[in-house]
Amino acid sequence: MYTLQKYQGIASRHTCPSCGQxxxxxxxxxxxxxxxxxxxxxxxxxxxxxxxxxxxxxxxxHPEARGGKSWQDELQAEVNRRVKAPLCTIPDDIVRRSxxxxxxxxxxxxxxxxxxxxxxxxxxxxxxxxxxxNRATIFFQIDKDGRCRTGKIMKYDPETGHRIKDPNTPGxxxxxxxxxxxxxxxxxxxxLTQCLxxxxxxxxxxxxxxxxxxxxxTAVICAGLMPRYLxxxxxxxxxxxxxxxxxxxxKTIAYPDIDGYDDWTHKLxxxxxxxxxxxxxxxQEATPEDIAAHIDIADWLIRYKTHPAAATEKxxxxxxxxxxxxxxxxxxxxxxxxxxxxxxxxxGVKMIKGETSQR
Numbered sequence: 001m002y003t004l005q006k007y008q009g010i011a012s013r014h015t016c017p018s019c020g021q022x023x024x025x026x027x028x029x030x031x032x033x034x035x036x037x038x039x040x041x042x043x044x045x046x047x048x049x050x051x052x053x054x055x056x057x058x059x060x061x062h063p064e065a066r067g068g069k070s071w072q073d074e075l076q077a078e079v080n081r082r083v084k085a086p087l088c089t090i091p092d093d094i095v096r097r098s099x100x101x102x103x104x105x106x107x108x109x110x111x112x113x114x115x116x117x118x119x120x121x122x123x124x125x126x127x128x129x130x131x132x133x134n135r136a137t138i139f140f141q142i143d144k145d146g147r148c149r150t151g152k153i154m155k156y157d158p159e160t161g162h163r164i165k166d167p168n169t170p171g172x173x174x175x176x177x178x179x180x181x182x183x184x185x186x187x188x189x190x191x192l193t194q195c196l197x198x199x200x201x202x203x204x205x206x207x208x209x210x211x212x213x214x215x216x217x218t219a220v221i222c223a224g225l226m227p228r229y230l231x232x233x234x235x236x237x238x239x240x241x242x243x244x245x246x247x248x249x250x251k252t253i254a255y256p257d258i259d260g261y262d263d264w265t266h267k268l269x270x271x272x273x274x275x276x277x278x279x280x281x282x283x284q285e286a287t288p289e290d291i292a293a294h295i296d297i298a299d300w301l302i303r304y305k306t307h308p309a310a311a312t313e314k315x316x317x318x319x320x321x322x323x324x325x326x327x328x329x330x331x332x333x334x335x336x337x338x339x340x341x342x343x344x345x346x347x348g349v350k351m352i353k354g355e356t357s358q359r
Contacts, residue, residue: 002028002036002055016043018051028055042238050263052238088190090140090148090176098130098138098151105131105138107154107217110161114302115224123220127198138176139216139233142200144246149195151176152216152235161217195243197233202246205230210252212244212276213297214260221298222255229253240267244274252276255297258286 004026005012016025017039027041040058043051101121104112108131111120123129130138132153140151153174155164163173180186197216211229213219219233232247234240237260254276256264265278282290282300293299327335 002030002040004042005029005033005035013044014038014041016045016049016051018043019045019049021045021049024049025051050237087147087193088149088177088186090150090180092148094176094180095128095130095140095142095148095151098132098140099124099128100131103131104135105129105156106135106158107137107156107161109135109158110156111221111224119224123224126201126204127220127223128200129220137217139197140176141195141197141235143195144199144202146200150192152197153179154217156217163217194235194239196246197235198230199232199246201230201232202250210247210250212247212252212254214257215296218296218298222301225298225301237263237267240264244268244271244276247274247276254278255281257294257296258282258291259294 005028007013010023012026013023014025014027015022021043024044025041026044027035027038029035036055036058040053040055042053043049101124108120108124108129111123115123128140128142130140130151132138134155135158136153136155138151138153141149143149153176155173156162157164175192177186177190177192181188181190196212198219202210208228208230211222211226211231213222213231213233214236216233216235219231222229223231234243237256252274254264254268256278261278261280261283268274268276268278279297282295282297285300286295290299
């Protein structure tokens with residue numbers, strides 16, 4: 001079985017065969033630490049490079065390396081190993097102690113600049129968003145059966161909401177299970193198996209359409225600004241994999257970051273049974289400045305749903321701004337054209353019961 005090499009200092013990160021950046025490439029290694037090949041691994045620069053060559057792809061390209069085994073045999077062997085191994089989880093009390101309203105993380109401080117406190121409290125409770133002593137945010141991964149797989153700990157700027165990427169900032173990103181293993185709270189043979197962020201909410205909201213994004217922060221912000229969707233996060237472009245199978249049978253639309261449309265479309269083509277639609281909203285609406293800034297759907301929603309000045313520059317009518325709250329972003333262009341064509345004003349909203357309410 002091959003897994004990504006654990007971080008053991010800068011020597012364990014190599015030069016990416018795609019972008020050429022030094023100390024940014026993580027190799028796949030076997031249980032004894034031996035690499036499969038120099039080009040089999042993942043670049044850490046997901047947005048600007050995105051190179052990810054898996055062992056399965058390598059064996060498909062190099063059948064002679066399997067020792068006579070087909071890729072189906074290799075895959076079945078991996079499935080058998082995972083079935084036999086017990087699922088490793090984080091104790092529930094760790095989550096309960098971390099989720100609190102008495103101590104804000106820096107990200108929650110940022111959210112308070114545009115979200116109602118009641119909305120924020122609901123988001124913290126629903127998504128089980130934790131906070132560390134140094135005000136870092138803990139995004140717990142809780143699966144559909146309520147088991148905590150791990151927690152991603154990230155530092156944010158309280159004024160901009162941007163993730164702190166300065167390598168000199170202590171604790172800018174780490175994992176709950178890693179800290180617990182280091183402190184002896186988890187055994188050395190504890191194995192990580194990830195799930196979607198927000199996955200536990202699938203059972204709670206069986207009728208909601210699902211919106212899939214890359215980052216956990218994006219999912220939380222969008223859930224506050226557009227709650228008609230159930231917002232889940234993969235955790236990054238490289239995490240579009242079998243953990244998405246939990247979405248089978250759910251109406252799902254994906255909102256990749258501005259630079260991720262092609263990558264998401266390509267990877268989701270491997271999961272035709274999921275029938276996940278990839279939104280082109282950002283590609284249609286983004287300015288050159290947006291592209292340079294690598295915006296995501298949360299950046300777009302913050303601008304057009306909470307900053308009237310920015311909307312005024314686009315000459316959006318008051319009627320459209322009110323009506324836009326009731327429709328998903330991919331319908332906004334047609335909605336605005338309809339309102340402008342007939343010079344409509346929004347007087348109120350009434351739910352129509354019956355068959356038409358199913359749309």
